[in-house]
Amino acid sequence: MPEIKFFHPIEVRYGDLDPQGHLNNAKFLTFFEQARVQYFIHLGMFTGDQSFKDLSEILAEVRVTFLAPVQFDMPIKVGARVSRLGNKSMTIEQSIINTETEDVLATAEIIVVAYDYHAEKTIPIHDEWRKTIERFEGLP
Amino acid sequence: MPEIKFFHPIEVRYGDLDPQGHLNNAKFLTFFEQARVQYFIHLGMFTGDQSFKDLSEILAEVRVTFLAPVQFDMPIKVGARVSRLGNKSMTIEQSIINTETEDVLATAEIIVVAYDYHAEKTIPIHDEWRKTIERFEGLP
Amino acid sequence: MPEIKFFHPIEVRYGDLDPQGHLNNAKFLTFFEQARVQYFIHLGMFTGDQSFKDLSEILAEVRVTFLAPVQFDMPIKVGARVSRLGNKSMTIEQSIINTETEDVLATAEIIVVAYDYHAEKTIPIHDEWRKTIERFEGLP
Amino acid sequence: MPEIKFFHPIEVRYGDLDPQGHLNNAKFLTFFEQARVQYFIHLGMFTGDQSFKDLSEILAEVRVTFLAPVQFDMPIKVGARVSRLGNKSMTIEQSIINTETEDVLATAEIIVVAYDYHAEKTIPIHDEWRKTIERFEGLP
Numbered sequence: 142m143p144e145i146k147f148f149h150p151i152e153v154r155y156g157d158l159d160p161q162g163h164l165n166n167a168k169f170l171t172f173f174e175q176a177r178v179q180y181f182i183h184l185g186m187f188t189g190d191q192s193f194k195d196l197s198e199i200l201a202e203v204r205v206t207f208l209a210p211v212q213f214d215m216p217i218k219v220g221a222r223v224s225r226l227g228n229k230s231m232t233i234e235q236s237i238i239n240t241e242t243e244d245v246l247a248t249a250e251i252i253v254v255a256y257d258y259h260a261e262k263t264i265p266i267h268d269e270w271r272k273t274i275e276r277f278e279g280l281p
Numbered sequence: 282m283p284e285i286k287f288f289h290p291i292e293v294r295y296g297d298l299d300p301q302g303h304l305n306n307a308k309f310l311t312f313f314e315q316a317r318v319q320y321f322i323h324l325g326m327f328t329g330d331q332s333f334k335d336l337s338e339i340l341a342e343v344r345v346t347f348l349a350p351v352q353f354d355m356p357i358k359v360g361a362r363v364s365r366l367g368n369k370s371m372t373i374e375q376s377i378i379n380t381e382t383e384d385v386l387a388t389a390e391i392i393v394v395a396y397d398y399h400a401e402k403t404i405p406i407h408d409e410w411r412k413t414i415e416r417f418e419g420l421p
Numbered sequence: 422m423p424e425i426k427f428f429h430p431i432e433v434r435y436g437d438l439d440p441q442g443h444l445n446n447a448k449f450l451t452f453f454e455q456a457r458v459q460y461f462i463h464l465g466m467f468t469g470d471q472s473f474k475d476l477s478e479i480l481a482e483v484r485v486t487f488l489a490p491v492q493f494d495m496p497i498k499v500g501a502r503v504s505r506l507g508n509k510s511m512t513i514e515q516s517i518i519n520t521e522t523e524d525v526l527a528t529a530e531i532i533v534v535a536y537d538y539h540a541e542k543t544i545p546i547h548d549e550w551r552k553t554i555e556r557f558e559g560l561p
Numbered sequence: 562m563p564e565i566k567f568f569h570p571i572e573v574r575y576g577d578l579d580p581q582g583h584l585n586n587a588k589f590l591t592f593f594e595q596a597r598v599q600y601f602i603h604l605g606m607f608t609g610d611q612s613f614k615d616l617s618e619i620l621a622e623v624r625v626t627f628l629a630p631v632q633f634d635m636p637i638k639v640g641a642r643v644s645r646l647g648n649k650s651m652t653i654e655q656s657i658i659n660t661e662t663e664d665v666l667a668t669a670e671i672i673v674v675a676y677d678y679h680a681e682k683t684i685p686i687h688d689e690w691r692k693t694i695e696r697f698e699g700l701p
Binding site: 291 | 431455468494
């Protein structure tokens with residue numbers, strides 16, 4: 142499996158914890174989402190000050206494997222890597238890593254579909270995005 | 282596929298929405314979690330006023346399929362059904378349904394592992410729980 | 422002090438709790454917000470399926486007094502009442518009540534300013550809204 | 562007013578935004594809370610890997626003034642400063658600042674009460690904590 146090139150550090154907040162004292166399961170999706178948005182910003186596909194209606198992706202499927210609890214005092218980085226580019230959809234592989242120990246705490250496989258929020262319908266992935274991602278990820 | 286017998290109504294809150302104006306993807310896990318906890322309470326496996334350390338389950342894997350956006354003004358119910366009981370783990374099937382139209386907005390398959398939060402290790406599913414669940418779900 | 426006429430029931434979710442095992446302080450604002458939106462819907466000032474850009478209010482100040490912890494298994498209702506109508510701003514009194522015991526768990530005083538999200542500026546409170554609120558709350 | 566000496570950077574997450582596209586009001590409390598916890602860790606009053614039951618504070622009152630919207634792409638720091646030490650309670654002044662422009666986006670005044678979560682009752686502020694805070698803040 143090719144390795145993930147993009148990582149984004151995320152601080153675990155007290156407000157992310159649940160009664161078990163560790164990161165609540167729903168917050169894993171928040172962490173993955175944040176790294177995904179930063180990945181798209183990193184690749185120049187979203188500037189961050191546009192309307193979010195221009196962030197043309199919608200989630201179709203999410204699969205998360207929880208490997209170890211994420212604790213408050215752990216330094217965390219979250220990875221993102223497009224592993225498959227279809228016509229209208231792509232697969233993104235993600236992981237949550239303890240920056241200090243390099244332990245993998247969770248992995249995810251996420252399918253997003255290109256979506257025009259203004260027209261409210263799926264669209265083919267922009268050619269420009271396709272090229273940018275292929276280049277960055279070394280996809281064929 | 283046997284049908285889900287347990288549903289719990291959940292109100293979409295303004296605070297659950299994201300800039301796209303619909304339910305944020307991470308909140309789907311919050312909805313599934315809430316229905317799961319209510320399912321366990323319904324079956325008498327958790328009273329709700331015990332320590333949450335006694336809610337002996339930990340998530341191992343989550344797979345969510347997003348079928349349609351969940352809007353603020355939709356009446357929602359969330360289903361839960363144990364479909365497989367292993368020695369230490371079980372599979373829970375869940376769904377998010379528009380109560381009015383009966384549209385299925387999302388489905389999930391969730392693997393939880395019986396876990397002793399005090400001892401911090403996995404444990405076999407309590408015999409009593411096993412019987413309660415088998416009886417409720419009509420499992421063999 | 423005139424009494425609050427509008428209450429909205431809110432279910433405490435497992436996902437609202439923090440490591441102390443009770444409702445996290447930030448979630449009090451989520452509860453107040455949800456009751457406020459439902460208050461505006463109740464008075465016909467927002468339909469719920471419009472764009473949220475048409476919900477013409479912005480928060481200026483919030484003051485919350487925490488009186489007792491909110492537990493997972495407590496049935497809760499959240500009240501809202503406009504107590505003052507200015508030219509561009511209004512004061513809303515809110516409370517979080519244990520429905521069973523009628524214990525007041527928290528109170529809030531919230532100042533919201535009428536705001537045009539499209540034009541991004543404060544505006545006078547619509548005359549129609551003013552009349553609707555005065556009538557409902559028995560304000561002079 | 563003496564200036565705030567302790568600031569903690571917080572990244573605005575996509576998951577913190579609401580349908581208006583900016584930081585949801587409840588998240589301001591999450592930001593203040595996170596800076597408060599980091600302040601206590603900074604002063605050696607909490608190690609971060611203890612039980613959170615040992616973080617002996619409970620909120621009594623919160624007053625937030627919202628000065629400007631917090632946007633996704635803003636670099637943010639959140640300040641905390643104990644401005645008053647009573648017998649059992651203290652007042653903490655907080656602010657949310659745009660790190661780049663130094664614009665103050667929100668301020669808060671927060672009253673916390675020393676609390677023994679194990680015994681479930683208020684307690685006098687530990688002498689050691691009192692000295693640590695007085696020294697750090699230059700309080701008389």
